[in-house]
Amino acid sequence: MEVESAKASDEPESEIEVTSHKRKARGHRKPLPEHLAREVVKIVLPPEELKTETGDLKVIGWEVSEKLKYEPAKMSVIEYHRAKYGLDSGDYVKTAPPVPSVIPKGISTPELLAAIITSKFADGLTLYRLE
Numbered sequence: 001m002e003v004e005s006a007k008a009s010d011e012p013e014s015e016i017e018v019t020s021h022k023r024k025a026r027g028h029r030k031p032l033p034e035h036l037a038r039e040v041v042k043i044v045l046p047p048e049e050l051k052t053e054t055g056d057l058k059v060i061g062w063e064v065s066e067k068l069k070y071e072p073a074k075m076s077v078i079e080y081h082r083a084k085y086g087l088d089s090g091d092y093v094k095t096a097p098p099v100p101s102v103i104p105k106g107i108s109t110p111e112l113l114a115a116i117i118t119s120k121f122a123d124g125l126t127l128y129r130l131e
Helices: 002-010 110-122
Strands: 037-043 058-071 074-086 092-095
Touching (some): 058 110
Antiparallel strands (some): 058 074, 074 092
């Protein structure tokens, strides 16, 4: 047994080179197609909430989110532009609240969900056909 262990230690160790790989970016949804009709809804704060101790707030930008709306045989996109408010110095203070959604952080409107549920359970269509 001692002879075998001596032979194993005399041989040079082989090295294995592993090529690097790229990971797929996660958490980024593809944008909705540009050819769909769009409806823009602007959400602003009430005037009484724009008054602060340090001064009046003004719009310094917009936060844009999109939801997919379904009408029978027609799809469209609703863009929600939420106003971001700040002071004259450029400091961010607050943003208008988001519109409540049936599915948190989802892009579907209640009309789309109703159409999917009706097609699946009332009409008996399979989900891959609805896709």
